[in-house]
Amino acid sequence: MIPSAFEYHAPKSLEEALKLLERHGDEAKLLAGGQSLLPLMKLRLASPRFVIDIGRLRGMNYIREEDGMIAIGALATHADVAASELLAQKCPLLSETAADIGDVQVRNRGTLGGSLAHADPAADYPAAILALDAEIVAATSGGARTIAARDFFVDMLTTQLRPGEILTQVRVPIQKGRTGSAFRKLYQPASGFAIVGVAARLSLGASGKIESAAIGVTGLGPKAFRAEAAEKALLGKKAGEKEFSSAAKLAPRGIEPLSDLHASANYRREMAIVFTRRALETAAARASGKAG
Numbered sequence: 001m002i003p004s005a006f007e008y009h010a011p012k013s014l015e016e017a018l019k020l021l022e023r024h025g026d027e028a029k030l031l032a033g034g035q036s037l038l039p040l041m042k043l044r045l046a047s048p049r050f051v052i053d054i055g056r057l058r059g060m061n062y063i064r065e066e067d068g069m070i071a072i073g074a075l076a077t078h079a080d081v082a083a084s085e086l087l088a089q090k091c092p093l094l095s096e097t098a099a100d101i102g103d104v105q106v107r108n109r110g111t112l113g114g115s116l117a118h119a120d121p122a123a124d125y126p127a128a129i130l131a132l133d134a135e136i137v138a139a140t141s142g143g144a145r146t147i148a149a150r151d152f153f154v155d156m157l158t159t160q161l162r163p164g165e166i167l168t169q170v171r172v173p174i175q176k177g178r179t180g181s182a183f184r185k186l187y188q189p190a191s192g193f194a195i196v197g198v199a200a201r202l203s204l205g206a207s208g209k210i211e212s213a214a215i216g217v218t219g220l221g222p223k224a225f226r227a228e229a230a231e232k233a234l235l236g237k238k239a240g241e242k243e244f245s246s247a248a249k250l251a252p253r254g255i256e257p258l259s260d261l262h263a264s265a266n267y268r269r270e271m272a273i274v275f276t277r278r279a280l281e282t283a284a285a286r287a288s289g290k291a292g
């Protein structure tokens, strides 16, 4: 449980961190909250020669309204996101998701940027980020680029981030009109990680019909994904139990479910259906003002 020796750097600015990352290349690892990296280092599944601690950088944990969206600094902890009044009012899906991550210690140390960059197949945020059609900002010393959430997750523990890039910001839309959202997960009791987790966002028209549906699923496959077949099946339908049940059956379509000591592939597939239905029902009740 003791990591290999490494050289520790605590840069004072993002620019300094980017330069260190460029200089040390793939021999270096960024350290944010350490809740995923440190266990990997202790098990020697990761043995970086250089550890660049960005967790001490100031001014990167903001949550603020900016250009019609909510911008969140990569170092906002899960506890910051869960406690944000702004998110609770204007993008409640993200704060609800954060509140369900791990335990108090994990939420106080772990960061939004670290969770997304790590891309654990059982992590909670990816489902919400996908359902929100969020934007992710990645910086190098040469400038920054924006990556759509849909393009961000490539495979298990693999994202679109390039060597030398630091994830600096996540932007989520402000919830408008008759829109409701919900995050529901079946969690592994020891860690809180999702066996299956589903984030749903529904918008209803004046007649109560579904105008838009977005469903992000985590835990089922090697990476989080949008359940597109289920989303399409809901468009134009009335928001009702029968409609949600039949759409939820389409959520696992096209995904080869993971199987491990916590859950078999079949169990995960069935639970993805159950938790999609539950997330849709709650999102619809919230959209129509029938639930808190």
Ligand SMILES: Cc1cc2nc3c(=O)[nH]c(=O)nc-3n(C[C@H](O)[C@H](O)[C@H](O)COP(=O)(O)OP(=O)(O)OC[C@H]3O[C@@H](n4cnc5c(N)ncnc54)[C@H](O)[C@@H]3O)c2cc1C
Residues within 6 Å of the ligand: 029, 030, 031, 032, 033, 034, 035, 036, 037, 038, 039, 074, 100, 101, 102, 103, 106, 109, 110, 111, 112, 113, 114, 115, 116, 117, 118, 120, 122, 123, 124, 125, 161, 165, 166, 167, 168, 191, 192, 193, 194
């Ligand atoms: C007991 C336990 C229970 C947990 N339960 C859950 C759970 O229920 N749900 C859940 O979703 N997660 C859970 N986690 C994981 C937790 O949410 C982590 O905090 C998160 O996955 C990683 O965030 P971090 O800030 O700690 O990143 P770190 O561990 O510091 O880094 C993780 C990886 O991301 C890279 N990285 C970090 N920040 C950046 C950045 N800004 N730009 C580019 N690369 C970066 C690092 O180099 C490293 O490779 C749990 C962890 C533990 C230990």
